[in-house]
Amino acid sequence: MKKITFLLIALTLINCKKEIKKTNGKLNVVTTTSMITDLVNNIGGDVINIQGLMGSGVDPHLYKASEGDVSKLVNADIIFYNGVHLEGKLVDIFEKMGHQNNKTIAISEALDKNTLISSALFQGNYDPHIWFDITIWEKATSFIVLKLSEAVPEHKTVFETNGEKYLKSLKALKAKITATIQTLPKEKRILVTAHDAFSYFGRAFGFEVVGLQGLSTATEAGVKDVQKLAEFIIQKNVKAIFVESSVPIRTIEALKASVNSKGHDVQIGGTLYSDALGNAGTIESTYIGMFEYNVRTIVGALK
Numbered sequence: 001m002k003k004i005t006f007l008l009i010a011l012t013l014i015n016c017k018k019e020i021k022k023t024n025g026k027l028n029v030v031t032t033t034s035m036i037t038d039l040v041n042n043i044g045g046d047v048i049n050i051q052g053l054m055g056s057g058v059d060p061h062l063y064k065a066s067e068g069d070v071s072k073l074v075n076a077d078i079i080f081y082n083g084v085h086l087e088g089k090l091v092d093i094f095e096k097m098g099h100q101n102n103k104t105i106a107i108s109e110a111l112d113k114n115t116l117i118s119s120a121l122f123q124g125n126y127d128p129h130i131w132f133d134i135t136i137w138e139k140a141t142s143f144i145v146l147k148l149s150e151a152v153p154e155h156k157t158v159f160e161t162n163g164e165k166y167l168k169s170l171k172a173l174k175a176k177i178t179a180t181i182q183t184l185p186k187e188k189r190i191l192v193t194a195h196d197a198f199s200y201f202g203r204a205f206g207f208e209v210v211g212l213q214g215l216s217t218a219t220e221a222g223v224k225d226v227q228k229l230a231e232f233i234i235q236k237n238v239k240a241i242f243v244e245s246s247v248p249i250r251t252i253e254a255l256k257a258s259v260n261s262k263g264h265d266v267q268i269g270g271t272l273y274s275d276a277l278g279n280a281g282t283i284e285s286t287y288i289g290m291f292e293y294n295v296r297t298i299v300g301a302l303k
């Protein structure tokens with residue numbers, strides 16, 4: 001109750017604040033997931049202040065704003081978030097703030113709905129794991145360049161130059177990943193993970209993708225889901241299944257146990273970074289490093 005009251009007071013404060021209020025002459029940008037933080041950081045560089053709300057290992061589906069977050073949001077000039085219901089518990093705050101002063105920007109706003117994967121379970125909803133389609137992330141790059149340039153026109157050239165450079169890195173990433181995946185025979189391209197985070201990846205790189213939990217980790221997998229997926233793994237002769245860094249390991253362990261109980265073997269192929277990047281200082285702490293790491297792990301374990 002105390003938290004709700006605090007949020008309401010904070011939102012009233014936001015309502016009063018419509019001017020861009022830079023700190024040391026720099027735009028204050030707040031981002032949600034670590035993928036978005038990394039992208040905006042690459043574009044904004046030294047000319048913006050950036051604060052990411054969600055660190056490594058944090059599940060955005062379940063993430064709730066802390067009081068510290070609310071003060072960051074109140075002081076932000078721009079807030080970039082994923083949208084399409086990824087940040088399930090923050091979305092009400094963002095939408096309310098967005099209507100008040102247009103400072104909250106969903107990356108998904110930049111995308112043509114035809115490029116989004118529809119949710120089979122919720123009509124009119126889309127799969128929010130858009131960062132796993134590099135083509136979509138290229139669009140997100142251009143969108144952020146545009147939005148930052150609108151906010152700080154004097155740094156337009158900086159944002160554009162950084163954006164161009166990042167787009168080149170994304171293109172190189174795509175080529176590298178495609179080459180790695182081509183070493184994996186088509187019939188082995190079956191990716192079983194803790195939740196449905198990899199459908200965009202599957203669409204882009206020709207994998208059949210199955211998540212034990214659905215599009216959001218908010219729904220737990222039941223015994224029936226585990227058994228059904230265990231049978232699928234046996235039938236398709238899948239060699240390895242994968243843990244995700246932002247989802248408890250027990251779901252995948254239960255799946256492995258179920259496959260084993262039916263007299264078959266399946267390996268845990270490693271931990272993938274799905275809804276959050278890796279720890280600071282590791283290769284997986286950047287979007288590009290995360291993508292390369294995931295693909296190496298997937299291909300290595302399924303070969």
Ligand code: ZN
Nearest residue numbers: 197215216275
């Ligand atoms: Zn997810």
